[in-house]
Amino acid sequence: MKFLVLACLLFGLAAPGPQVLADEMELIELQHRPASELIPLLEPLLPQQAALTGRGFQLVVRAPKADIARIRKLVAQLDSAPRDLLVTVFQGSERDLQRSGAALGLSYRRGGVAAGLGTAADGQAGAGGADGAAADLSLAHTRRRSTDEPVQRLRVREGATAYIETGRSIPYFSGGIWQQGGDTWVQPGIQYKDTATGFYVRPLVRGDRVVVDISPYREALAPGDGGVIDTRRASSRVTGRLGEWMELGGSRTQRRTASRSYGAMTSTRERGDSRLWIRVDPATRATEKAR
Template identity: 30%
Template sequence: MKRWFILLFLLLSFPAAAQQELEIIQLRNRTVDQIVPVLSPLVEPGGSVSGMNDQIIIRASRRNITQLREVLATLDTAPRNLVIRVSNDISQESEREGAALSGRIELGQGGNTRIRGRAYDTVSTGSQNTSQRIQVMEGGSGYIMVGRSVPLPFRQVVLGQNGAVVSESLIYRDIGSGLYVTPRLAGDRVTLEISPQFEQERGRQGGADVQRLSTMVSGKLGEWIELGGSNQDESVRERGYTSYANTRGRDSRSIWLKVEEIK
């Protein structure tokens, strides 16, 4: 009885396996690493998709292969030229209000008293916008940096026939913050893999402290995408015998990205 079950299972399996075909497709514009992850979820149960040497290898039914070919035709296109714009907005506002008394008192006969008062309320606002742009290929990475070049002492000792020769000079290292951006497109939508990097000098010690993060955001081509921001509020109160003052400040910062296609 057990043999009959095994034989029946094999008979049912062979037709399904026989219906599968093997097809090799040569890629023209994209790489295997870009295509295989997109096609894999579309392969029917029991089928497979892999790749090597710029070729996609599909094992599936003829119907599924036709479906995968249609999807592949939309994926294996020439990479698009893109421009990434970064906007850094800074908004600052401060308000100071207070009052003060001043004057003098003369003692003695016929003394005079003079006291003056002054109240004030001042508001100041300011804004700053810095923007940068970089051109990249679809799937490629670009780096945008904001910072400065810092001089660092450099000493070199060269041993020769006449002894050691010491030369001293300055080299410059870029210190600041920046973004590694990798755009990936799907129709009119873009997914951005972003790796911010922050560097800070160590003073006289030389070198720098480096911090790196990684995140992903998505949006539409041609639209601004907010990457992040910060708000800082500050309040200071001052009190004296004849005066007082209140100071309030607000600092807002935000970073925006926009990806556009160059046609």
């Protein structure tokens, strides 16, 4: 069976084609990485006359004789044993990241967006009274656990997939509002939904550069009543240097609210800048830096 597979690979490369004018064919045995992982990395580097195929831990190259040695050298560089890596994720604004420094020992910024699952405090409800008056309902505050940190680190083997999760508890109104005898009544009721926002990461090292496949996973409170959770998934890829912060994305918000209750009026203005950054280091070097 193994001979049959190899024969099929060789026959596929040997078939004539108008753009393949190679004069030598060579079988390369791989030691650490399968052909399916190396072929996408090698193809952009091959000369125009070369062709490449493979299966399992075997590569078959058809190329001009002068290019075979160079291709073998490229394969040797890429066919390395997977390394242990340290993936660091920072959640906050660019200013927070600069203020914390590029070192792994980032400090906690009180009031910033923190990684980890938060715990919300009790909310507070109020009601209006006279005929035709609108009922006001406001949440007093929410609170995160004191153990939350804006930085997460995890150790992962190169080529393996790991999951990083962040999240928070979101309050929503679960009481009731009704009118009776010309008055508007509000029955207090606040519940909380834990929403998870995370992503899967799969890092691959290419020399001094790293390619990270990202598959985000997001839960959010859906519009309307009942605390329904929406879930979204997507995928992307980022590339950068080892030890360099890479921005995955984020959001900037500006919100202004006003409320009136018992003759008093309050106005609040909020601005937010929440971004997600990722950094990949060789585990040994990164561990030494963190000490």
